Amino acid sequence: MVRIKSNGFRLATYGVCLLPLTLLAYWLRQDFAGFAPLEGWSMILGYLSFLLIGVTLLLGPMSVWLPPSWKAPLLSARGDVGIIAGLCGLLHVALVLVLFQGEPRLMIIDDSHAPKAEGWLGLFFLSFPHEESLIPNWSRTGVANYLGLCAAAILLTLFLTSFQIVKKRLGGSSWKRLHLGNPLLFLLVIFHALIYIQSIKGEPHSFADFLWFAAIVWIARGVGFLHNVFRRKR
Known part of the structure; x- marks a missing residue:
């Protein structure tokens, strides 16, 4: 495979x-x-990050279906699309933390009347007057935030290792194993968003805003997987 190194292409x-x-x-x-x-x-950046993560998952199957000359450019572009997805996602997380640390807070249709911990810790923990320790928040809001926290950790890892200098230090095989977490990241983002959209935030969103694109991604990857299986058998 020809490796794309042109700064102009990037x-x-x-x-x-x-x-x-x-x-x-x-x-x-x-x-x-x-x-x-x-x-x-913060919500717009979350949407954009979701879309771009999905695009990185689509570029792999596309490189299989298109002529061989397209494979190198598409796989090279996938890394740069991932970097932009990481920037959007991390900015989304940063804005949410800022909003919860100060004012204004996010408009959430909360499903729990228990008091939240102060600042951004209130995203994940409850706090009662006679309790010395923080208690995990297992309400719908809390579960959505825990899913988002896991997704943010994976996204940060993938973002930091998307640069060529880090990739060289890790080695090709280690880097590939690490980036196999991209589909898991996509799933976590989907469930995080669906809980917020349908159960917490409500309008102006709906399930369809996310599920139609998620279906395209998984169908394309499934077809790409079957294509590879039959090609290897032949």
């Missing part, structure tokens, strides 16, 4: 990603007009 990849992302962010901003600006942007 810049083109970023441009191809950022232009539609900017237009999509502008379009989504209309749906979040009723939210505080920081909260609206």
Whole structure:
């Protein structure tokens, strides 16, 4: 496989990603007009990260179906798309932590009347007056936040190891095993988002906002897997 090293190609990849992302962010901003600006942007960045993580999972099957000359550019672009997905996701997490540490807090239709811990710890723990230790929050809100925390940890790991200098230090086989966590990351983000959208946040979202794209990703990967199996048998 020919390795793509051109800085021009990488810049083109970023441009191809950022232009539609900017237009999509502008379009989504209309749906979040009723939210505080920081909260609206935190959700928009979460959406964009979800979409880009899905794109990284689609580029692999596409490289199998398209002519061989497309394989190297697509696999090279996958790493750069992953970097942008990581930036969007980590900015989403950072804004949520800022919102919970200060004001305004996120608008959540909470399913628990138990008092939350102060600051961003309130995302994950309950706090009672006569209890010295924090108690894990296993309400729907808490479970969604724990899923998001796991996804953020995986995303940060994948983001930090997406750069060539880190990849060389890890070695090809170790790097590949580490990045097999990308489908797990996608699943965690889906469940995190679905709980927030349907059970906590409600409008302006719905299940369909996420499930149609998730279905495309998993069907494409399933077909790609079967294609590889039959090709190897032949």
